[in-house]
Amino acid sequence: MTESTPISKLPVAIIGSGPVGLAAAAHVIARRMEPLVFEAGATPATAVSAWGHIGLFSPWKYNIDQAARALLELTGWVEPAGDYLPTGAELVAKYLAPLAATPQLSNAIRTQTQVIAVSRVGKDRTRTPGREDTPFLLRTQNERGEILDHVVRAVIDASGTWGTPNPLGQAGLPANGENEAREAGLVTSPLPDVLGRDRAHFADRHTLVVGAGHSAANTLLALGELREAEPSTRISWAIRGTDPADVYGGGDQDGLPARGALGTRLRHLVEAGRIEVHTSVTITGLGITDRSATSADNIGQDLTGSDTASKLTVTGITPAGAVSIDVDRLVPTTGFRPDLSFLREIRLDLDPIVEAPTGLGPLIDPEHHSCGTVAPHGARLLAHPETDFYIAGMKSYGRAPTFLMATGYEQVRSIVAAIAGDQEAAERVELVLPETGVCSADIGSSCDTPSVATVTADSSGCCEPAPAVEAAEPESCCGEAGQPVSIGIPTGLEHGRSAHQEAQ
């Protein structure tokens, strides 16, 4: 493909091969266009694989895109039982990896290829004449450092937010030394596999969990379980708020019983002294105290018997004065934000608060919504001033944590229809959401994860409500889930953070 190829013959570029990026590619194929998918990681769905030990809260029947299903059915693929709650690893093994391996998609996916810039051929952001009819230019860098430019007719950015967690310092900024601590692997991923793959990094060591959401709660509970087997394991927990009880929910009286149960278990661990709580903490610095004992490279390796000296000194301020905590690992559970850095030359229209497309932002702002059910939406709501450029999937929600895969599938169905010029299909809404909203049913998740109820047309399924805190019984029709979890910042508060602050 060159710059002289007619624009309609150029491929549609898709950034990211997560569930939404791969679904977008399947829709592009269904529309007889050519997809070109770029994936920064070594394998398709790298981000989902990173949290593969986590159990999904939505069962299979809501996790499979219709165009993707059509491609898979041509291969003799057997669709998993609809009511089973898969883990992230199962989502990859039984759906995303086979999808990426279909003959139609396998040649279209470039792994270990990071998109580092998006622009228009020959036109920077300020050039307007003829812009709409000018192909896009995508610049990529592969694992060997080679930089390549690609000319494409449209761009769907489905690169997620997993790679850009919120910083630990105050005011949305990194604390002093935070970047170095992350590079050294002392600040882990937001959801490490404490009881599995990453166990050696936590067993008999001292871990500080930062954050007051349900991801924090889940990691603390996993660490508590690890401590039962490895009694020298130490657990500390730092929160910005004054009282960890805010995270416990209402216990037995909680409107969402599973959330209450999770909170109750956490409360017991704290009250038993197994978790040391630091309240009202603003983290100001992270200092590496022993560089020799660890590096980012050893994540996932067997560290049995290796040095267990504290490696990280976390400093902060509290109303009572300065605080300093020596730990081996820090688990950040402070939410995610979109990476907009490679979109500098693209004309974006983003909500100034959550960094989602302007029309979508107010519908999902965590300051005002805890579980705001956003109506299914497509190309129109997601459009930017840059014709044929879209942000879809998790990244389309910006800093808001309530994204649902099924919503992403509907987004890309509509977006691809719009790119193909089928405005009628682009405007149509094909995803049916119940009117109940995500707060109205207990699916065993916090409000900061979207609920199965959002996409449940009938409420008779055996997985509803699904247990969030305990893994489903193996003999149940929901199957055995991994560690259930809720994601993102603590918006498990009715009417969002602002209402919660007012109540306090």
Ligand SMILES: Cc1cc2nc3c(=O)[nH]c(=O)nc-3n(C[C@H](O)[C@H](O)[C@H](O)COP(=O)(O)OP(=O)(O)OC[C@H]3O[C@@H](n4cnc5c(N)ncnc54)[C@H](O)[C@@H]3O)c2cc1C
């Ligand atoms: C722990 C957890 C549990 C969840 N459970 C559910 C659930 O049960 N049900 C549900 O509906 N939703 C769930 N979600 C929310 C959401 O559906 C998932 O995060 C989903 O993976 C989002 O899909 P995505 O394709 O938008 O992004 P991702 O899955 O994050 O995929 C983005 C991909 O883009 C790649 N990438 C990033 N930057 C670049 C770049 N510059 N160039 C090239 N490639 C790049 C990444 O490596 C990644 O593979 C969960 C999320 C988390 C974190």
